[in-house]
Amino acid sequence: MTKWNSLSASLMKRLKLHYQMKNSIPAIAQARSFTTSEGHRPTIIHKRSLDILHDPWFNKGTAFSMTERDRLDLRGLLPPNVMSSEQQIERFMVDLKRLEVQARDGPLDPNALAKWRILNRLHDRNETMYYKVLVAHIKEYAPIVYTPTVGLVCQNYSGLFRRPRGMYFSAEDRGEMMSMVYNWPAEQVDMIVVTDGSRILGLGDLGVHGIGIAIGKLDIYVAAAGINPQRVLPVMIDVGTNNEELLKNPLYLGLQEHRLDGDEYLAVIDEFMEAVFTRWPHVIVQFEDFQSKWAFKLLQRYRNTYRMFNDDVQGTAGVALAGLLGAVRAQGRPMIDFPKQKIVVAGAGSAGIGVLNAARKTMARMLGNNESAFEAARSQFWVVDAQGLITEERENIDQDASPFARKVKEINRQGLREGASLVEVVQKVKPDVLLGLSAVGGLFTKEVLEALKGSTATRPAIFAMSNPTTNAECTPEQAFSILGENIIFASGSPFKDINFGNGHIGHCNQGNNMYLFPGIGLGTLLSGAPIVSDGMLQAAAECLAAYMTEDEVHEGIIYPSISRIRDITKEIAAAVIMEAIEEDLVAGYRDVDARELQKFNKEQILEFVKINMWDPDYPTVVYHQD
Ligand SMILES: NC(=O)c1ccc[n+]([C@@H]2O[C@H](COP(=O)([O-])OP(=O)(O)OC[C@H]3O[C@@H](n4cnc5c(N)ncnc54)[C@H](O)[C@@H]3O)[C@@H](O)[C@H]2O)c1
Ligand SMILES: O=C(O)C[C@H](O)C(=O)O
Numbered sequence: 001m002t003k004w005n006s007l008s009a010s011l012m013k014r015l016k017l018h019y020q021m022k023n024s025i026p027a028i029a030q031a032r033s034f035t036t037s038e039g040h041r042p043t044i045i046h047k048r049s050l051d052i053l054h055d056p057w058f059n060k061g062t063a064f065s066m067t068e069r070d071r072l073d074l075r076g077l078l079p080p081n082v083m084s085s086e087q088q089i090e091r092f093m094v095d096l097k098r099l100e101v102q103a104r105d106g107p108l109d110p111n112a113l114a115k116w117r118i119l120n121r122l123h124d125r126n127e128t129m130y131y132k133v134l135v136a137h138i139k140e141y142a143p144i145v146y147t148p149t150v151g152l153v154c155q156n157y158s159g160l161f162r163r164p165r166g167m168y169f170s171a172e173d174r175g176e177m178m179s180m181v182y183n184w185p186a187e188q189v190d191m192i193v194v195t196d197g198s199r200i201l202g203l204g205d206l207g208v209h210g211i212g213i214a215i216g217k218l219d220i221y222v223a224a225a226g227i228n229p230q231r232v233l234p235v236m237i238d239v240g241t242n243n244e245e246l247l248k249n250p251l252y253l254g255l256q257e258h259r260l261d262g263d264e265y266l267a268v269i270d271e272f273m274e275a276v277f278t279r280w281p282h283v284i285v286q287f288e289d290f291q292s293k294w295a296f297k298l299l300q301r302y303r304n305t306y307r308m309f310n311d312d313v314q315g316t317a318g319v320a321l322a323g324l325l326g327a328v329r330a331q332g333r334p335m336i337d338f339p340k341q342k343i344v345v346a347g348a349g350s351a352g353i354g355v356l357n358a359a360r361k362t363m364a365r366m367l368g369n370n371e372s373a374f375e376a377a378r379s380q381f382w383v384v385d386a387q388g389l390i391t392e393e394r395e396n397i398d399q400d401a402s403p404f405a406r407k408v409k410e411i412n413r414q415g416l417r418e419g420a421s422l423v424e425v426v427q428k429v430k431p432d433v434l435l436g437l438s439a440v441g442g443l444f445t446k447e448v449l450e451a452l453k454g455s456t457a458t459r460p461a462i463f464a465m466s467n468p469t470t471n472a473e474c475t476p477e478q479a480f481s482i483l484g485e486n487i488i489f490a491s492g493s494p495f496k497d498i499n500f501g502n503g504h505i506g507h508c509n510q511g512n513n514m515y516l517f518p519g520i521g522l523g524t525l526l527s528g529a530p531i532v533s534d535g536m537l538q539a540a541a542e543c544l545a546a547y548m549t550e551d552e553v554h555e556g557i558i559y560p561s562i563s564r565i566r567d568i569t570k571e572i573a574a575a576v577i578m579e580a581i582e583e584d585l586v587a588g589y590r591d592v593d594a595r596e597l598q599k600f601n602k603e604q605i606l607e608f609v610k611i612n613m614w615d616p617d618y619p620t621v622v623y624h625q626d
């Protein structure tokens, strides 16, 4: 160091000390005399981006102005609504008061939200420890970081928001996304879960507060699939909200305008996709909780060009299919009898239609995989939506639901008609399976369940798959008490098993797409496949269906316990890779290239998956100057 350099360094040091003492601000260049438009001297900082938000000295959270966000590379790292410090305090106080007056946060666990807060704070200060806790206690804490509590978290997000997590792309960012994406500090991102907040679980449009679901899904990716937490990115695309309460709420964190629609909406999603795939060409994007209206369109738009899938349409379909096949086995019948099952589905949204398409295709394959098999499979389904039974007489029928509209002649024979109620349909059809993806809590009323007593199945199956808990179409208590012990029960949100008191247990299976999406994502990542094909999704579902032993299935257990989720995810990922090899889609991962991967046998693929799963262990850390 030259004399002048060392002199100026010591001068700077003294100056810094002087100004720190004078202003109590730890900034080096307070000596400069320029001022901001508000008349204050600026604080000069030597950090950018997330480092600022993670520094309690400099962080202003949602109060960073738009110009500051641009200056400091913060654009996209905060929800779009800029708040005053008074509003920030108001939000904080609402949350604080809520804790004082309302200790009960949820029907199943009165302390669910309090537990979420504690886990979230751990997540903010020590990721490795957070995931160690989650992996070791997944059964206990999945219902906190994921469904059902995550729904409550999204509903209360304006109060719960502390440190931002993930990225926000808003309608205001049009034209900027390609550069904004570089504000994210990670050089590599493997998994993105993106939502536009338009249909969060069964809770409707929660706007920007829906980011919680993307965060919860990625927690499951890390815990179940061993995706490295430094390479996951939760994303919220804020195109406005049609939730009138949020539009009026001064504490809402998102854009307070109605949702963009049509081409304007598509342009935003297109720009986002282009931006993230430009920066991270190998990323996988999982679409989550988009309203049905867009879920299918976006899937069709991107699925052949990008590595993406829609969890609600495709993940749910696979999980339901595995459960439906399990229900056939639980009736003591071979899986090949699946095409004989009569299935009533309540709900024809993204989830319901996804399940119907997958189940129909599987039946058709079992029946010979030709056009007449596909047509024959159609007649095994009766679909009831908000307007009742869907038939060809339905006016303005949704194009995704129309393949499942019953023929008028058929239903006349059955004594049914367009718009028939769910009870009537169950009474007349006497189905083997009643499956709900309606988002209507309690839809399977006493009358509906009574009607199911007429089922021609030896062991009828009830899938109350809507989330969160209060949206379940019925509870296991209701189902078992009306229909007796000899049924199969599954629900989207977790319920406790029922003890009948006679040595028998009524098993409550959790039919949730969390059994599939982590394996689909991990398998796609490790195979290097450029798309997520139908075959890969089918392989994932079949692997889940085959995972349960005969004994378990006879006991009524059709899905594994969540405590086995890491193992089942490994198996599913391997099945996805094997299918990708079969379809000649593999490109390899890291130092294992396509040719090598193609030569692996099943054991080697399982080992390959296992060694690529991140474990939450502390690494040895050393310092190295750049
Ligand atoms: N368990 C899982 O893994 C899983 C996966 C995805 C979605 N879901 C749940 O499924 C539900 C629906 O999701 P979606 O994306 O399909 O929603 P959606 O809003 O697109 O669809 C809801 C459907 O239910 C119908 N419906 C409304 N009221 C009805 C009634 N009274 N009777 C019969 N049908 C009625 C609507 O007409 C619509 O077709 C949500 O609660 C969601 O949480 C569960
Ligand atoms: O998130 C879940 O728990 C399942 C599913 O993706 C849903 O939207 O309900």
Ligand SMILES: [Mg+2]
Residues within 6 Å of the ligand: 201, 288, 289, 311, 312
């Ligand atoms: Mg979902």
